[in-house]
Amino acid sequence: MAFGFIKKVFSFGKKEVEETKPDEAETEEAVASEESDAALTGEKPAPELIPEPEPEPEPEPEPEPEPEPEPEPEPEPEPEPEPEPEPEPEPEPKAEISDATPAPPSPRERGEGEDEGQRDVDDITPAVEAAPTPSTDDARPSSGPSDHLLPAPSTGSGGEKEAEPVIEVAEKAEADEAPEPKAEEPDATPATPSPRERGEGEDEGQRGIGDTTPVADAAPVADAAPAAAAGKIAVSKAVERVEEKAPEPEAPQPRKPWFQRLREGLSRSSRELRDSIAGVFTKRKLDEDTLQDLEDVLLRADLGLETAMRVTDALASGRYGKDVSGEEVQTVMAEEIEKVLAPVAMPLELDLSHKPHVILVVGVNGTGKTTTIGKLAAKLTEGGLSVTLGAGDTFRAAAIEQLKIWGERTGSPVVSSKLGADAAGLAYDAYEKAKEAGSDVLIIDTAGRLQNKAELMAELEKIVRVLGKHDPDAPHTVLQTVDATTGQNALNQVEIFRNVAGVNGLVMTKLDGTARGGILVSIAAKHKLPVYFIGVGEQVDDLEPFSASDFAKAIAGVA
Numbered sequence: 371m372a373f374g375f376i377k378k379v380f381s382f383g384k385k386e387v388e389e390t391k392p393d394e395a396e397t398e399e400a401v402a403s404e405e406s407d408a409a410l411t412g413e414k415p416a417p418e419l420i421p422e423p424e425p426e427p428e429p430e431p432e433p434e435p436e437p438e439p440e441p442e443p444e445p446e447p448e449p450e451p452e453p454e455p456e457p458e459p460e461p462e463p464k465a466e467i468s469d470a471t472p473a474p475p476s477p478r479e480r481g482e483g484e485d486e487g488q489r490d491v492d493d494i495t496p497a498v499e500a501a502p503t504p505s506t507d508d509a510r511p512s513s514g515p516s517d518h519l520l521p522a523p524s525t526g527s528g529g530e531k532e533a534e535p536v537i538e539v540a541e542k543a544e545a546d547e548a549p550e551p552k553a554e555e556p557d558a559t560p561a562t563p564s565p566r567e568r569g570e571g572e573d574e575g576q577r578g579i580g581d582t583t584p585v586a587d588a589a590p591v592a593d594a595a596p597a598a599a600a601g602k603i604a605v606s607k608a609v610e611r612v613e614e615k616a617p618e619p620e621a622p623q624p625r626k627p628w629f630q631r632l633r634e635g636l637s638r639s640s641r642e643l644r645d646s647i648a649g650v651f652t653k654r655k656l657d658e659d660t661l662q663d664l665e666d667v668l669l670r671a672d673l674g675l676e677t678a679m680r681v682t683d684a685l686a687s688g689r690y691g692k693d694v695s696g697e698e699v700q701t702v703m704a705e706e707i708e709k710v711l712a713p714v715a716m717p718l719e720l721d722l723s724h725k726p727h728v729i730l731v732v733g734v735n736g737t738g739k740t741t742t743i744g745k746l747a748a749k750l751t752e753g754g755l756s757v758t759l760g761a762g763d764t765f766r767a768a769a770i771e772q773l774k775i776w777g778e779r780t781g782s783p784v785v786s787s788k789l790g791a792d793a794a795g796l797a798y799d800a801y802e803k804a805k806e807a808g809s810d811v812l813i814i815d816t817a818g819r820l821q822n823k824a825e826l827m828a829e830l831e832k833i834v835r836v837l838g839k840h841d842p843d844a845p846h847t848v849l850q851t852v853d854a855t856t857g858q859n860a861l862n863q864v865e866i867f868r869n870v871a872g873v874n875g876l877v878m879t880k881l882d883g884t885a886r887g888g889i890l891v892s893i894a895a896k897h898k899l900p901v902y903f904i905g906v907g908e909q910v911d912d913l914e915p916f917s918a919s920d921f922a923k924a925i926a927g928v929a
């Protein structure tokens with residue numbers, strides 16, 4: 371694979387989320403409630419109250435009476451009633467507050483804040499549909515493009531452009547709530563200081579143990595009890611904490627070389643072939659019967675008629691009438707398979723004069739589209755390309771979530787929409803966002819509901835049409851994932867998606883553990899479509915460029 375392109379490296383960072391003004395709203399609300407209290411208490415015209423405070427100075431004369439009843443301390447209680455005037459002055463502040471009548475908007479403001487919060491969340495999800503970047507941008511001031519974009523996992527890298535759309539739902543929710551507590555924190559001291567309290571509590575607990583141990587042997591037991599709850603203690607001469615052994619970290623398994631993994635993945639396919647071939651050629655000369663038997667074996671292995679005949683012809687041309695070993699047949703088979711595969715084993719080329727280069731990924735549900743997109747995004751981003759992902763499989767919530775996870779893992783923004791939203795609208799929006807973000811590549815996931823072919827066809831056609839509005843050549847690559855375990859059915863799937871979506875490249879998935887790896891040879895021979903990658907596992911690095919030679923040797927069981 372050659373990713374020798376000029377590219378931009380994006381630093382994905384978090385963006386501040388627009389917030390309402392909860393502080394004012396709440397203080398005003400408080401004011402409003404006090405007002406209503408005042409109303410209930412009764413009207414007290416400010417002027418009347420103002421003079422009343424004058425008696426306040428009375429407390430000064432208070433001391434006077436004290437000296438009079440010098441002998442009797444009793445008079446002290448008398449002055450107590452004096453505080454009565456104190457409550458009266460209270461209305462003063464009320465009057466002041468009432469001046470600040472702007473209180474009424476408080477409830478409204480709150481309402482607005484909540485609405486905005488909800489709008490944000492809704493925007494993220496519905497996003498696309500009609501106009502590409504509708505309300506989202508309006509809702510946010512200097513947000514710019516990437517409202518629906520996922521933040522790079524490696525946050526904090528500084529860049530502000532990449533927002534946190536997908537996660538944003540959660541993050542925004544947090545962000546919206548965050549300011550409120552901040553405003554309340556000072557008043558609601560009990561809420562925020564909780565961590566401190568905890569700290570104090572812990573200290574106390576420790577102090578308790580420390581204090582008790584020296585005092586008596588019995589006492590500590592009770593005090594130590596809470597500590598025991600937190601961990602194990604041993605009671606011998608003294609009470610001692612038992613250090614719990616941390617579970618031994620799993621020894622990192624060294625990753626096997628790719629060819630070894632490929633061979634192991636295809637071992638079921640190759641073993642069955644080898645055993646069957648050995649059964650055909652044990653103590654038999656190469657004649658018509660053995661050639662026919664061999665052909666049957668190769669067909670059962672899903673290699674296809676064309677390849678089967680190539681192998682039998684190649685064997686017959688030099689060895690007819692002679693003894694032939696199973697190993698010889700395997701070698702000839704590997705050579706012929708490689709010849710069939712070589713023309714389709716091509717690297718995926720991206721034309722970065724299109725920015726973004728759009729890769730539309732299609733295929734039947736469960737064939738590994740989303741996983742392949744994640745693996746591919748990892749490859750591209752590792753190669754220094756910036757990638758945007760479009761969650762076009764709007765029919766499965768899990769597919770959207772899965773793509774978001776891959777987005778986080780690869781630091782690729784993910785454009786998503788509500789479940790059931792128009793996939794073409796999502797594709798349109800995703801292109802726009804990728805463009806705004808300056809992404810080199812946009813990879814769009816799709817639903818593969820083959821059970822409703824007409825609907826699927828309409829949807830894929832619409833996606834292609836809509837992308838063409840942005841760039842007449844988009845999508846530039848239409849990649850189909852083909853599940854190797856489906857055997858012969860895979861041939862039909864390629865036929866359908868090729869016609870419906872204009873597939874121009876394949877990724878063969880799940881070649882690990884299947885006995886039907888030969889189907890790749892059949893597909894190559896029949897459709898002659900480039901096979902860019904093969905998948906031999908669910909891990910991020912289980913996607914490799916397709917090598918005709920490696921695959922042929924692995925499936926033929928030749929070293």
Ligand SMILES: Nc1nc2c(ncn2[C@@H]2O[C@H](COP(=O)(O)OP(=O)(O)OP(=O)(O)O)[C@@H](O)[C@H]2O)c(=O)[nH]1
Pocket residue numbers: 733734735736737738739740741742763766769772816817818851879880881882904905906907908912
């Ligand atoms: N063993 C193995 N499993 C794979 C491979 N590729 C994908 N899978 C698994 O296949 C399952 C389906 O993969 P997805 O990526 O969800 O397939 P999809 O086509 O996106 O499916 P939908 O979202 O239903 O359309 C998941 O459990 C993947 O982990 C592979 O190469 N080998």
